[in-house]
Amino acid sequence: xxxxxxxxxxxxxxxxxxxxxxxxxxxxxxxxxxxxxxxxxxxxxxxxxxxxxxxxxxxxxxxxxxxxxxxxxxxxxxxxxxxxxxxxxxxxxxxxxxxxxxxxxxxxxxxxxxxxxxxxxxxxxxxxxxxxxxxxxxxxxxxxxxxxxxxxxxxxxxxxxxxxxxxxxxxxxxxxxxxxxxxxxxxxxxxxxxxxxxxxxxxxxxxxxxxxxxxxxxxxxxxxxxxxxxxxxxxxxxxxxxxxxxxxxxxxxxxxxxxxxxxxxxxxxxxxxxxxxxxxxxxxxxxxxxxxxxxxxxxxxxxxxxxxxxxxxxxxxxxxxxxxxxxxxxxxxxxxxxxxxxxxxxxxxxxxxxxxxxxxxxxxxxxxxxxxxxxxxxxxxxxxxxxxxxxxxxxxxxxxxxxxxxxxxxxxxxxxxxxxxxxxxxxxxxxxxxxxxxxxxxxxxxxxxxxxxxxxxxxxxxxxxxxxxxxxxxxxxxxx
Amino acid sequence: xxxxxxxxxxxxxxxxxxxxxxxxxxxxxxxxxxxxxxxxxxxxxxxxxxxxxxxxxxxxxxxxxxxxxxxxxxxxxxxxxxxxxxxxxxxxxxxxxxxxxxxxxxxxxxxxxxxxxxxxxxxxxxxxxxxxxxxxxxxxxxxxxxxxxxxxxxxxxxxxxxxxxxxxxxxxxxxxxxxxxxxxxxxxxxxxxxxxxxxxxxxxxxxxxxxxxxxxxxxxxxxxxxxxxxx
Numbered sequence: 001x002x003x004x005x006x007x008x009x010x011x012x013x014x015x016x017x018x019x020x021x022x023x024x025x026x027x028x029x030x031x032x033x034x035x036x037x038x039x040x041x042x043x044x045x046x047x048x049x050x051x052x053x054x055x056x057x058x059x060x061x062x063x064x065x066x067x068x069x070x071x072x073x074x075x076x077x078x079x080x081x082x083x084x085x086x087x088x089x090x091x092x093x094x095x096x097x098x099x100x101x102x103x104x105x106x107x108x109x110x111x112x113x114x115x116x117x118x119x120x121x122x123x124x125x126x127x128x129x130x131x132x133x134x135x136x137x138x139x140x141x142x143x144x145x146x147x148x149x150x151x152x153x154x155x156x157x158x159x160x161x162x163x164x165x166x167x168x169x170x171x172x173x174x175x176x177x178x179x180x181x182x183x184x185x186x187x188x189x190x191x192x193x194x195x196x197x198x199x200x201x202x203x204x205x206x207x208x209x210x211x212x213x214x215x216x217x218x219x220x221x222x223x224x225x226x227x228x229x230x231x232x233x234x235x236x237x238x239x240x241x242x243x244x245x246x247x248x249x250x251x252x253x254x255x256x257x258x259x260x261x262x263x264x265x266x267x268x269x270x271x272x273x274x275x276x277x278x279x280x281x282x283x284x285x286x287x288x289x290x291x292x293x294x295x296x297x298x299x300x301x302x303x304x305x306x307x308x309x310x311x312x313x314x315x316x317x318x319x320x321x322x323x324x325x326x327x328x329x330x331x332x333x334x335x336x337x338x339x340x341x342x343x344x345x346x347x348x349x350x351x352x353x354x355x356x357x358x359x360x361x362x363x364x365x366x367x368x369x370x371x372x373x374x375x376x377x378x379x380x381x382x383x384x385x386x387x388x389x390x391x392x393x394x395x396x397x398x399x400x401x402x403x404x405x406x407x408x409x410x411x412x413x414x415x416x417x418x419x420x421x422x423x424x425x426x427x428x429x430x431x432x433x434x435x436x437x438x439x440x441x442x443x444x445x446x447x448x449x450x451x452x453x454x455x456x457x458x459x460x461x462x463x464x465x466x467x468x469x470x471x472x473x474x475x476x477x478x479x480x
Numbered sequence: 481x482x483x484x485x486x487x488x489x490x491x492x493x494x495x496x497x498x499x500x501x502x503x504x505x506x507x508x509x510x511x512x513x514x515x516x517x518x519x520x521x522x523x524x525x526x527x528x529x530x531x532x533x534x535x536x537x538x539x540x541x542x543x544x545x546x547x548x549x550x551x552x553x554x555x556x557x558x559x560x561x562x563x564x565x566x567x568x569x570x571x572x573x574x575x576x577x578x579x580x581x582x583x584x585x586x587x588x589x590x591x592x593x594x595x596x597x598x599x600x601x602x603x604x605x606x607x608x609x610x611x612x613x614x615x616x617x618x619x620x621x622x623x624x625x626x627x628x629x630x631x632x633x634x635x636x637x638x639x640x641x642x643x644x645x646x647x648x649x650x651x652x653x654x655x656x657x658x659x660x661x662x663x664x665x666x667x668x669x670x671x672x673x674x675x676x677x678x679x680x681x682x683x684x685x686x687x688x689x690x691x692x693x694x695x696x697x698x699x700x701x702x703x704x705x706x707x708x709x710x711x
Contacts, residue, residue: 006580010566017568156564161624164528165581166553479530 003167007175012182015145024141025187028133032191035128039088040198046099050080053100058437066426068413070331073405076104079394079438081111084381085203085211089195089218090131092382101391103398103438105335105405108342110278111391130191131376134222135369136258139229142184143250146233149176151246160479170474173234180230188226192219213445214379221379224459225372231466238477261367262360269359275352281345288341293334303330320415328409335406339399346395350388357384364458371458378448378455385451389443397438404435481505482527482632482663486536489522489687496522498687499536504680506631509654509664511674511695514684515711520667522687524636527665528558540632557625561637563617567610571595571620574609579627586627598623599649615646622653633657635666639673651677675703683710 001009015021057078064072081099098111150172153159162172199215200207233250240246276284293302310322310329319326357374364371377383412427449456482504489497497519504510512520525531526538529549538545540552565574575591586594595605598619609617618638625633635654639647647670654677658664668674674681675695681703683691691710698706 001580003581006577010577014566014568157560157562158565160528160530160558160560161563161565161578161621162581163530164553164556164558165578165628166550166583167581168550479525 003171004175004178007162007167007172008179008182011149011176011179015179015183018145021141021145024144028137028141028187031128031137032130032133032194035130035133036088036194036198039091039129040202042091043083043085043088043202046083050082050099053078054080054437061435062429062432064429064432066429068424068426069405069408069431070105070328072432073105073331073402076102077397077401077435077438079103079390079397079440081387081390081440084386084442085199086214086218086380087382088198088202089129090376090380090382091127091129092131092377092380093384093387094382095127097387101394101398103394103401105331105402106338108346108395108398111387111394130195131380134188134191134226135372135376138184138187138226139258139369140254141187142180142226142229143233143247143254145183146176146180146230147237147240147247147250148243149180149234150238151240151243152237154479155242163479168474169238169477170470173238173470173474176234176237177227177230180233181227184226184230185223188222192222210442210445214381214448217445217448218376218379221372221375221459224463225368228368228459228462228466231470235466235469235473238473257367257369261363262370262373265360265363265367265370266356269356272359273352273355275349275356281349285338285342285345288345289338292337292341303333306330306333322415324410325413325415328406328411328413332403332406332410335399335402339395343395346391353384353388358454361452361454361458364455365461368459368462371455371462375448375452375455375459378452379445381442385447386443390440393440394438401435408434481539481541482510482665483539483542484523484526484536485539487523487526487533487538488535489519489526489531490534495687497526497533500689502682502689504663504665506661506663507658508680509658509666509678511678511681512665512667512684512689513669513671513674513681513707517686518684518711519687520684521636523684524558524634524665524667527556527632527634529553555630556632556634557628557630558634559618559621559625559636559638561640562614563621565609565617565620568608570606570608571600571612571616571623572605574620575623575627578624582628584627584629591627594623594627595620597653598626599653613646615642615649618642618646618650619653622650626657631662633662633664635664635668637668638666639668639670647673671704671707672700675700683707685711 061075061077064075067075079101081097083094083099087094101111102109150159153162163169167175195218196215199211203211232253236249236253237243237246240249294300297303307319307326310326311317311319314322316322322329360370361374364374374383378385408427408431412431413425418425482502484500484502487497487500487502488495500519500523502510512523514520522531526533527540527545529538529545529552532546541555543552543555545552566577569577572588572591572595575595576586579586579591579594592602592605596602600616600619600623604612604616609620612620633654638654639650642650651673654664654666658679666674666678675698678695681693681695682689683693683706691706693703693706
């Protein structure tokens with residue numbers, strides 16, 4: 001057996017003889033079990049609720065009687081956001097996003113019904129997900145086990161005997177890393193197996209290649225992430241004179257990597273690239289819409305010019321003589337303008353968020369936790385970008401729905417207003433079918449590669465950096 | 481064979497070892513005597529390759545330690561002042577682990593023979609090291625050194641803290657290893673043990689080997705007097 005594996009086996013068996021290690025693994029196991037159960041039940045509940053309400057709203061939409069299309073445009077529709085299968089592994093920002101938008105003409109409503117909005121105690125202290133345990137608590141366990149890996153050998157004199165047996169520093173460090181990684185995998189592999197089983201069954205056998213690639217990338221990236229922490233633990237232990245100083249250094253490092261740096265980077269990113277508050281954002285849109293033209297004001301310059309142009313083109317004196325419904329035409333124009341302005345403001349807002357996130361993502365080169373957190377949420381489809389993608393798809397659907405109703409009004413509604421004793425102008429309910437049902441389509445996995453390039457490269461950078469550190473320390477380390 | 485050629489070690493301006501010239505042939509036991517800080521452990525660490533010399537060279541069986549730090553490990557074994565090893569492993573498990581690291585895969589019987597040869601009682605073989613006395617752990621350390629079949633043995637204060645009986649047993653084993661052709665360098669404070677076990681004795685003071693004598697040329701009292709006058 002190669003000496004590295006002998007060292008790994010010895011380290012593993014010694015570590016696992018410590019009752020405290022078993023208690024910690026048990027504690028982490030309980031947390032993971034809790035996280036799996038809650039995320040699984042949350043997934044089932046939300047997707048069942050979503051499916052139920054989606055079917056109900058579709059039924060209600062189609063069940064509307066003959067109506068004026070503009071009334072239907074205001075009757076509106078709902079866009080529901082189902083949970084992504086891998087949200088059972090990493091809930092990411094999921095709980096803080098809403099999952100339903102009411103879609104109506106002229107208005108971009110915000111997404112409602114976030115889990116956080118309805119939650120009681122737990123969420124206020126931060127949600128427990130499998131990913132959170134693997135990202136934060138498992139590295140702490142690895143540091144707790146790994147701090148003695150070489151420092152204790154130095155303290156009790158076995159280091160000199162080991163090195164005298166012909167073992168090089170590199171073999172010793174590699175062996176300890178393998179031993180610690182075996183313990184990490186002892187927790188990680190069962191967790192991923194449980195995730196796989198749940199992931200498989202929650203999709204009712206409809207497994208797509210896209211989802212499979214996402215799952216495999218989650219496996220791979222977390223495997224690398226945990227290995228990085230094994231390497232860090234062993235290198236810090238090797239560079240420390242005593243186990244105590246190794247433990248203090250590692251706990252400090254853990255606090256820095258998992259708590260201080262990510263939060264400080266987030267705060268600094270928000271400070272450097274300030275985003276408008278919601279009220280300002282909405283007020284700015286309204287201001288710009290009014291600048292372009294107010295479709296309800298008969299003296300509005302834009303709409304007056306539009307009306308004059310139509311009257312000239314068709315050679316008529318009033319809008320009631322036009323061969324189509326003028327109100328529908330004006331509303332279609334208004335919808336076009338307001339949607340364009342909203343999208344422009346929304347894209348500008350997203351660019352601010354992108355700048356903030358880019359700043360945070362760049363710190364992944366200082367902190368592997370930032371890299372895995374962003375990558376994991378993106379792969380699980382629980383990141384902010386997936387959420388905004390839902391908002392964009394819902395807005396595109398809303399716009400298409402409103403314009404469809406405007407189109408029906410232009411085409412089928414007469415310009416002549418009905419008299420007081422006449423029936424209201426309506427169109428046949430069969431037209432409601434012309435508006436398709438909203439179905440959210442999650443972005444393909446290749447978008448993860450596009451948006452998380454920094455995180456991927458940061459993980460690769462960390463692999464290279466720690467490999468380099470092993471090489472350097474193997475030459476520089478001293479016995480005493 | 482161990483050889484030091486003008487071996488010198490400085491820590492900043494402090495001269496820890498000054499121009500040591502020494503040859504220890506197979507079958508010889510050389511005891512280095514001296515006060516704390518005299519340079520005994522520095523000499524051992526230079527031969528082990530744990531520190532680099534400022535000038536000069538240390539050679540093990542003719543191989544320069546500094547140039548071939550891994551190669552020389554095949555030829556030497558080392559027993560520290562306190563052999564702690566792994567308290568939650570048994571004597572047999574400790575021996576098996578360390579001899580495997582050196583590339584020797586012994587059977588359980590062979591491992592038991594090695595422990596018995598080092599003077600450990602058979603009923604202790606399967607007991608965890610946590611329950612061993614210092615003398616018993618030192619014997620496991622000897623077994624680890626012997627298992628390597630090294631022709632050079634470096635001992636750093638090996639009898640420190642051992643009771644007289646354990647010290648005697650230890651001396652017996654060291655002598656038998658020398659008789660088998662092992663060159664042994666032993667750093668110690670124990671003047672009487674040094675005279676009893678060594679073939680040659682060197683007295684060090686402030687990094688210098690100030691006196692080298694044959695162990696048989698002086699009585700224990702004469703050696704003590706010389707030591708006290710020298711240091």
